[in-house]
Amino acid sequence: MALLCVIAFQAAYLPQNSPRKVYSFMRMLLVVLLAAAAACSAPSAADGEPVRQGAPNTDYQPAFEGQTRALAQNTNVTIEHEVIASGLDHPWAIAFLPDGAMLVTERAGRMRVLGRDGALSAPVAGVPAVDARGQGGLLDVVVSPNFATDRLVFWTFSEPLEGEANATSVARGRLSADGARLEDVQVIFRQHPGWASRGHFGSRIVFDGTGAMFVALGDRQQNEPRELAQDNSTHIGKVVRINIDGSVPADNPFVGQAGVRPEIWSSGHRNIQGADLHPETGALWTLEHGPRGGDELNLTLPGRNYGWPVISYGIEYRGGAINAGITQQEGMEQPNYYWDPVIAPGDMEFYRGDLFPWRGDILIAGLDTQSLVRVRLDGDRVAGEERFELRLGRIRDVAAAPDGALWIVTDEDDGRVIRLTPRG
Numbered sequence: 001m002a003l004l005c006v007i008a009f010q011a012a013y014l015p016q017n018s019p020r021k022v023y024s025f026m027r028m029l030l031v032v033l034l035a036a037a038a039a040c041s042a043p044s045a046a047d048g049e050p051v052r053q054g055a056p057n058t059d060y061q062p063a064f065e066g067q068t069r070a071l072a073q074n075t076n077v078t079i080e081h082e083v084i085a086s087g088l089d090h091p092w093a094i095a096f097l098p099d100g101a102m103l104v105t106e107r108a109g110r111m112r113v114l115g116r117d118g119a120l121s122a123p124v125a126g127v128p129a130v131d132a133r134g135q136g137g138l139l140d141v142v143v144s145p146n147f148a149t150d151r152l153v154f155w156t157f158s159e160p161l162e163g164e165a166n167a168t169s170v171a172r173g174r175l176s177a178d179g180a181r182l183e184d185v186q187v188i189f190r191q192h193p194g195w196a197s198r199g200h201f202g203s204r205i206v207f208d209g210t211g212a213m214f215v216a217l218g219d220r221q222q223n224e225p226r227e228l229a230q231d232n233s234t235h236i237g238k239v240v241r242i243n244i245d246g247s248v249p250a251d252n253p254f255v256g257q258a259g260v261r262p263e264i265w266s267s268g269h270r271n272i273q274g275a276d277l278h279p280e281t282g283a284l285w286t287l288e289h290g291p292r293g294g295d296e297l298n299l300t301l302p303g304r305n306y307g308w309p310v311i312s313y314g315i316e317y318r319g320g321a322i323n324a325g326i327t328q329q330e331g332m333e334q335p336n337y338y339w340d341p342v343i344a345p346g347d348m349e350f351y352r353g354d355l356f357p358w359r360g361d362i363l364i365a366g367l368d369t370q371s372l373v374r375v376r377l378d379g380d381r382v383a384g385e386e387r388f389e390l391r392l393g394r395i396r397d398v399a400a401a402p403d404g405a406l407w408i409v410t411d412e413d414d415g416r417v418i419r420l421t422p423r424g
Contacts, residue, residue, distance in 0.1 A: 045072035051385045056340040057293035060313050060327050063334045066381055068313070070337070073376055073384025075357055078423040081392060084118045084407075088415035093140045093347070093397045094407055098148050101179070104409065104417060105155065107137030113179045114417060126173055126182030131160040134198025135221075139168075142205045142213075143175075144244070151175045152244070153182060156203040156215065165194035168201045168217050172244070188246030191235040192261070195220045204275040204347065206284065208241065212249045214265060214284055215240050216272035219308065229268050229308050232260045237308060239272065239286065239300055241265040253303035268306040268332065274348030275300075279360060285336075287348040287364060290314040291322060293340035297348075297362070298333065299380050307332040313340055337375070337382040344368040346396040346411070355404025356422055365395035365408060372398065372408075372420070392418055 045052045050069045062068050090107040097103065100116040109130040113121040130137045136158030144152035151174050159169035170189040173182030199221030206214045219226040219237035229237025232254065240263035241252055254260040265284075274287030286300045294314025298306055311329050312322045328334065346365035351358045364373040372388040372395065393410030400406055406420040 045074075047072055047074055051387060053339075054341045057315055058313065058325075058340060060325070060340075062313075062338075063328055066337075066383075067335070068338050068340060070375075070382045070385040072386065074386055075374070077356060077358075077388075079372070079388055079390065079420050080423050081390070082419045082421075083416050084419055085114055085120050085417040086414060088112075088120075088409070088417070089413065090137070090411050091396065091409040091415040091417065092138065092411065094399055094409055094417065095141045095143050095153075096399065096401060097143060102407070103141050103143070103153065105138045105141045106415070107139070107411075108132050109138050109157075111138060111141065111155070111182075121179060124175070124182055125180060126185050127155075128157070128171060128185060128187070129160060131158045131166040133158075136166060136198055136201055139201060140204050142207070145207055151177075154205055154213070154244070156201075156205060158201050159187065159190065161194040164196035166197070167191040167194040168203045168215075170205065170215055170242070170246070188244075189215065189240070189242055189263070191217050193234060193236070195222070195225050195236075197222055197225065200271040200289075202272055204273060204286075206275045206277060208284070209277065209282060210249075212241055212243050214275060215242065216269070216275050216286060216288075218271040219269070221271070226270070226309050229270070230305070230310065232264055232267055235261055235263065237269045238267050239265040239269065239275075239284070265302055266300050266304050266306060268308045268310070270296075270308045270312075274345055274364065276348055276350050276362075279350050279352055285348070285350075285362070287345045289345065290338065290340075290342055292317050292319075293342060295339040295342045295345055296335035297337040297375065297382070299336050301333075304333050305331060306335075313338045314342070336380055342368075343371065343373055345373075346394075347398050349398055349400060351400055353400045353404025356406070363398055363400075363406070365398040367394045367396065367411065370394060372406075390420075392416075 051072045092105045095103045102114045104112050104114050110123040139156040141155040153175050154172045158166045168191040171187045173185035197220040200218030202216040202218040204216045217238050219229045225236050228234045248262045255262045272286045272288040284300045286298050288296050291314035294312045311326050344367040348364045362375040370391050374386040376384045395408045396411035397409045408418050410416045
């Protein structure tokens with residue numbers, strides 16, 4: 001059994017730039033040995049003990065008790081999975097349609113309909129060109145709250161611009177009755193300025209319940225543009241709020257201020273890839289990748305500055321402190337919670353279902369950790385954390401279906417759509 005565990009973990013972490021035949025074989029072996037590998041995963045911490053994780057990258061001290069390394073709060077749920085679709089090219093997001101089907105985006109630039117029977121459609125026509133390099137491509141997708149009547153679909157993508165530049169953009173279109181094409185497609189927002197970069201595009205879309213939407217934008221993964229996360233004349237490293245036609249809501253926090261982009265909701269973000277509204281308060285919460293350490297969960301309020309890259313609880317990937325290791329500064333918000341070492345978060349969602357005993361908790365997709373992370377809040381503080389090491393692949397998106405089941409996508413060459421349910 002120990003040997004099987006070693007093989008399975010080697011397969012899980014084999015670099016994707018390995019020779020394709022070796023990589024494919026090892027990934028297949030991982031699937032075959034998944035059950036055996038699960039037996040050697042670290043046991044969950046007992047209630048009242050910190051969640052088990054690796055050593056921190058820094059000796060930084062949190063700003064308040066419970067800001068990191070929360071106590072384990074186990075619900076003793078065993079998760080079963082069913083692969084619904086496979087063979088996707090780095091799927092990024094899913095969105096449920098009223099008839100029980102769903103839309104699935106592939107980073108390469110394809111959007112497909114996944115039927116209730118598990119059948120994948122041909123690529124939906126009408127998606128504009130994407131710059132599918134590095135982390136870029138076709139990203140988030142959501143359907144209008146009024147989809148039953150307007151059939152509007154919204155998505156984010158890395159839009160190719162002049163030269164090597166690109167930007168995170170938002171488009172919308174009307175899905176035809178047969179689901180085969182998007183009509184009346186228009187780009188309603190473009191991140192400014194564009195940048196020649198292959199990383200940190202963000203990006204999630206969240207409707208705010210008033211007819212507007214939040215869009216999360218990254219810092220573009222380079223030293224020069226990341227400084228612009230503190231420059232409100234740009235959209236770099238920001239959350240923006242726009243109407244569904246791309247216009248600016250009159251009650252945005254910076255409307256009418258000279259030299260400030262009126263779309264901006266909040267600033268000082270690194271690379272947000274998870275966002276949702278609190279089911280009771282309606283407040284926006286976001287989840288962003290930190291550097292080496294310092295993944296952040298934030299209650300994201302209007303007009304606030306969340307500090308990047310001036311303050312951080314992580315360090316540079318190449319080593320060395322960020323801005324002399326400053327973790328707190330007046331006028332900059334502290335994360336409600338942070339992880340060091342990182343969990344490499346994808347999407348997050350407040351669970352609103354009843355199938356799992358987690359109503360109101362935050363569920364987080366883990367990429368390199370290949371895990372599902374559950375966080376329980378007490379007000380705006382984290383009261384407990386639980387981790388499920390699923391080892392099904394790099395989990396990019398997590399979404400709860402109307403019946404309470406969880407659906408995830410794995411961001412890999414042979415990406416899959418998987419349904420999760422509790423055993424028993």
